[in-house]
Amino acid sequence: MTLGKVLVVDDNHDICDLLALKLTNAGFDVTQANDGITGLELGLNGSFDLVVLDVMMPGMSGIDVLRRLRDAEQTATTPVLLLTAKTQERDVESGFGAGAGEYMTKPFSPRELLVRVKAMLARSQS
Amino acid sequence: MVTLSWSVLIGTLVVLVVCCTALLVATVAVRLSRARRARRHDERTAQVKPLVLEVLTAEDEEVAPACEAVAALPDTLWPTAETFVLAAFDSVRGEVRDALVQVLIQRGTLERALAATQSRSAVRRARAAEVIGLVGHVSGRRGLVRLLSDPNIEVRTVAARALGQIGDPHLTSILLDSLRPGSDVPPSVVGTALLGSGETDTAALEAGLAADDEVVRLTAIAVSAELLVLATARAVADRGLTDPSVTVRVQAARALARLGGAWAVPALAAATDPTEASVVRVAATRTLGEMPFPPARAHLALLRDDEDPDVRRLATAATPSRETAGGDR
Numbered sequence: 351m352t353l354g355k356v357l358v359v360d361d362n363h364d365i366c367d368l369l370a371l372k373l374t375n376a377g378f379d380v381t382q383a384n385d386g387i388t389g390l391e392l393g394l395n396g397s398f399d400l401v402v403l404d405v406m407m408p409g410m411s412g413i414d415v416l417r418r419l420r421d422a423e424q425t426a427t428t429p430v431l432l433l434t435a436k437t438q439e440r441d442v443e444s445g446f447g448a449g450a451g452e453y454m455t456k457p458f459s460p461r462e463l464l465v466r467v468k469a470m471l472a473r474s475q476s
Numbered sequence: 477m478v479t480l481s482w483s484v485l486i487g488t489l490v491v492l493v494v495c496c497t498a499l500l501v502a503t504v505a506v507r508l509s510r511a512r513r514a515r516r517h518d519e520r521t522a523q524v525k526p527l528v529l530e531v532l533t534a535e536d537e538e539v540a541p542a543c544e545a546v547a548a549l550p551d552t553l554w555p556t557a558e559t560f561v562l563a564a565f566d567s568v569r570g571e572v573r574d575a576l577v578q579v580l581i582q583r584g585t586l587e588r589a590l591a592a593t594q595s596r597s598a599v600r601r602a603r604a605a606e607v608i609g610l611v612g613h614v615s616g617r618r619g620l621v622r623l624l625s626d627p628n629i630e631v632r633t634v635a636a637r638a639l640g641q642i643g644d645p646h647l648t649s650i651l652l653d654s655l656r657p658g659s660d661v662p663p664s665v666v667g668t669a670l671l672g673s674g675e676t677d678t679a680a681l682e683a684g685l686a687a688d689d690e691v692v693r694l695t696a697i698a699v700s701a702e703l704l705v706l707a708t709a710r711a712v713a714d715r716g717l718t719d720p721s722v723t724v725r726v727q728a729a730r731a732l733a734r735l736g737g738a739w740a741v742p743a744l745a746a747a748t749d750p751t752e753a754s755v756v757r758v759a760a761t762r763t764l765g766e767m768p769f770p771p772a773r774a775h776l777a778l779l780r781d782d783e784d785p786d787v788r789r790l791a792t793a794a795t796p797s798r799e800t801a802g803g804d805r
Contacts, residue, residue: 372533459570
């Protein structure tokens with residue numbers, strides 16, 4: 351019995367592995383993608399409970415992936431946590447504007463990320 | 477004649493064949509060597525990565541044993557582990573990062589980087605500054621401060637950035653001083669480093685506002701505004717708005733949108749005087765327009781008929797009706 355299905359999308363393989371391991375250890379069923387296009391395909395077809403999305407990725411940015419997820423009926427309300435090195439107020443604004451439920455900036459605390467993921471899932475299930 | 481030409485031709489061909497063969501052998505050797513190095517690197521990464529990830533994902537009592545496993549890695553694997561850990565520092569913070577900093581110190585990473593700050597190679601000195609910044613330990617401060625006077629501009633720039641990662645308020649004056657004429661460290665790097673410090677020395681910022689160099693004064697104002705250092709707000713109004721430089725006066729007028737209270741209205745109103753430079757008047761009008769205080773609205777009402785179209789437009793937009801503005805007065 352897992353705590354939920356989480357999709358992690360980050361073009362940095364090491365960070366993706368780190369996030370996946372942290373969430374797997376906590377009891378989540380984690381799927382990884384290393385670019386926006388693969389992430390979008392998996393996100394649209396995988397019925398995930400939550401998506402952790404890097405913003406700056408080659409090909410398709412996390413914001414674009416998020417917008418496409420929001421446009422699709424089956425993922426319109428899937429909680430999305432944006433994880434990014436972009437710290438400017440306008441970046442945060444554009445992330446929330448695109449439909450993110452949470453916005454975390456790098457460097458991030460893996461422990462805090464786990465807490466936020468759990469809180470987001472609890473909110474979406476209540 | 478013909479015999480000589482043939483022997484020259486054959487000789488040339490032989491030399492060409494030998495050269496091509498040598499080139500082919502060298503290329504294959506280099507590729508094989510690269511492939512072997514890459515394979516060895518992959519093998520080492522495969523051994524090291526799970527151990528470092530174990531630390532980065534550990535919680536509470538799991539952290540210490542996971543760190544011990546990384547610290548106990550043999551010397552052959554340590555350079556790979558060190559590279560992996562330092563790369564992770566760009567993305568990870570928190571207790572696991574702090575624990576890994578101790579491992580790096582234990583394995584001599586900081587010590588080696590401090591020694592490399594004396595290297596004759598500018599590339600090595602820059603890399604050393606970068607590593608010291610990533611480790612972020614206060615004991616690296618002295619080496620970085622020394623590198624702010626490095627003859628190489630790249631090294632000075634990396635050192636300024638790295639000092640910001642150490643995050644010590646005592647570095648405020650040192651970083652501002654690195655903007656002195658001839659240093660060429662980009663103000664944006666120093667500004668970002670000061671913002672990255674999170675906490676700044678208020679006295680040093682105030683001294684920066686009175687510095688001889690315009691770039692220092694501009695940076696001090698920008699950092700005060702970004703970090704909302706309210707203790708320097710009055711100095712920004714008093715010194716900044718009367719600064720000999722128009723650029724500084726504009727920056728001070730805009731900074732007061734974040735730092736100023738009702739007390740700043742008279743100084744901003746004075747900055748809209750017709751004898752003042754147009755860009756300063758516009759900046760001060762814009763800031764007054766962003767303030768909710770009645771004296772600001774009252775002054776803006778007076779500016780609705782100003783000769784400067786930009787001042788007029790901003791004042792009109794901020795006080796849509798004369799009646800309202802008059803009532804506020």
